[in-house]
Amino acid sequence: MIEEGLKNELAKQGVVVTTIQELYNWGRSNSVWPLSFGLACCAIEMMAASMAKWDIARFGSEVFRPSPRQADLMIVAGTVTKKMAPQVVRLYNQMPEPKYIIAMGACAISGGPFKQGYNVLKGIDRLLPVDIHIPGCPPRPEALLHALITLQKKIESQVLTGPNRPRHLDAAAPSEFPVPEFGEHDIVPAMNPQLWKPRLVVR
Amino acid sequence: MSIATASPAPRNYEVIPKTSPDGLELEGELLEVAMGPQHPSTHGVFRMDVVLDGETVVKLKPVFGYLHRNHEKIAENTSYLGSMPYTDRLDYFCSLTNNWAYALAVERLAGLQVPERAQFIRVITAELTRLQNHTSVCGFLLQDMGALGTPLMYAFREREKILDLFEALTGARMMCNYMRFGGCRCDLPPGWLDRVQKIVDDFPRFLDSYEAMLNTNEILLARTQGVGRLSRALAISAGITGPMLRACGVDYDIRKVDRYGIYDRFEFRIPLGEQGDVYDRYMIRLLEIRESLKILQQALKAVPGGPVIDPKAKLRGFRPKAGEAYGRIEGPKGELGFYLISDGSPNPYRYRVRPPSLINLTILEDMCLGQSVADAVVTLGSVDIVLGEVDR
């Protein structure tokens, strides 16, 4: 590992020193291709973010892929209903590693305004591991860009070796998650206990 | 609970013997394709179960419910006013017309009067909503035909200008939550009408360039003319409303029929189509934008002063008398209606949304049969659905 001071000194002399890790993360973080996957209202703001006024292409994410096989990022843009939840998990399972999730909007985070609905999943993090949450109903396109930049920072800070290495470099870590089935009253299972470990709050 | 259930419809997979052009006997199986719920052309989480004979659609069954957010159930458990923000999220392109339809239904239920100034503001915001909806729909339709990006980007550029106006007025770009029973939530910010005037004055120039770019485009003509035809009789029987109905040549616009609000004071025409195909639907929308601009020009010149909400209208503790009412408006997608039953309590006993997008999909199969699967995509794009409203 080269020291930061020496690296800066060398850079002044026109010598660029880097590490494989930095190079790897730099490349990954600046070409996060999202899945073109809209669920509800937030999808319109996602589209607005990709249009001329906000231009998500400035951050290397303009390539919305219709196929999950080609996508790195799933933006869960909208209410996940119980009828849709199995397909969302299936789509995520079909994405190749490394893959990330942005939960966009109140509905994807917790069910939002519709959390009292019988057909509404109360947050996608009951079934899938979420990297970034953006609140808002719907979040403005700026908020989506902020989430994307936060995700880029997260990717850049990932250490490639050692016990804290990211999931896609850890053969033991799960890459696919169980797909719930349609039950008679609810989806079964309604949540993934490995992922969703809420603190019990007794009032 | 023992309840008689209907058995699901049986599925037939026939093997159709065919003859090739050379006279050889061919055997082919029908292919069932599930388009959706995650599919780039389905405008959200909509699914079409299509049965194909080669490229030809022989059966198409729409599947709904992937965005069923229980709007009606939630509304029956909350106060009348509490449902207003939820109506924004029905058809999330047109929150202000949704607000108006709901406010209209409650005003009919409770017998509230709307002040003059609020009526004008409602017309202006509703017509602006129609502008941005129709331009976006034309962009999406062209995206379905393969014009990736450009027309939609043009449409969204204009849409953003109108959303900026909504934001200045209501504080939110999309979910405006602006109308109240008996008026509007707040008065216009200073200079707002001048900003609207400027956009309304500039809009025809955008529309001219948009139409010059697209209307005579060879690909657009080939992909839309004669595609997805709908007969007049079927359209009426299936309850089709909005631009889709008028593209079949039926003169029915609730703005003219019911004359709700103050639409009887404005001069505008109802564009009608002839063939009822995708091209007619596309053209009807563009023509309706021009008519909306006429209404806006007339309305902007005549906005009176005064209050924007009936001072007698009660927002909190609002309890209409027991009874029922059905209020409907001409939304950008078609007839948007709200049916309310009150039992005298603060919550509606029954709250029902009549969703134009869902009912306009009734004849999707009839329009697509015998066409190629690529035309089915374009036909769906011309129906103009928003899943938040289809599934509610």
Place this chain on the structure above:
Amino acid sequence: MESLEQIKIRLEAAIPGAQLEILSNDSPSAERSLLLDNAHAFAVAQFLRDDSLLRLDYCSNVTGVDWPDSEISLKVKVKKIVEGVEKEVEEVTKTVRPGFLEAVYHLYSMAMKNGPLILRLRTGNRVDRVQMPSLTPLWRSCEFQEREVYDLFGVVFDGHPDLRRILMWDEFKDYPMRKDYREPDDYEYEPTPHDEVLEKARRHQAAEVTP
């Protein structure tokens, strides 16, 4: 358009045996509706569609309403002898109105540009006599809306060409828009529960803490 009374008279003349009832509406909208009996509902609807004066060719809105069993209490003042003295005592008589499911149809005329005429159909009860005739053969617009009423309320429409669940999945067993439907218990960890949600959270936590 003719008044509802005139329509009713003409209907009764045209369709012998049809039992029609005009339901009042006291709210300012004053939209009254016509209650049909299930046996003649299809014929009545067909008459309304084809009649040259009405031509109600457009069925705009179809919806279900759930009316569970309800107790109607009437206060009656009765003279009674209490402790040797005649007094006026209020007595509450309770009658149970059996529950039923209802479908409401809003009809308009595109040809004559008028309306609405509101039709209502009722089922026998909420459990096993939940059939009523489907009006889809008359108006295609009823197709999805009747499926929705079947899905959410459990009304079975006889004569519907394709009666399946439309919004919920096929395996689902409940009818969620009914007033006595209880949604699955997944309220437990809401960060800001209040009112009813708080009650539900408490009940849920009691069940979880003391199993």
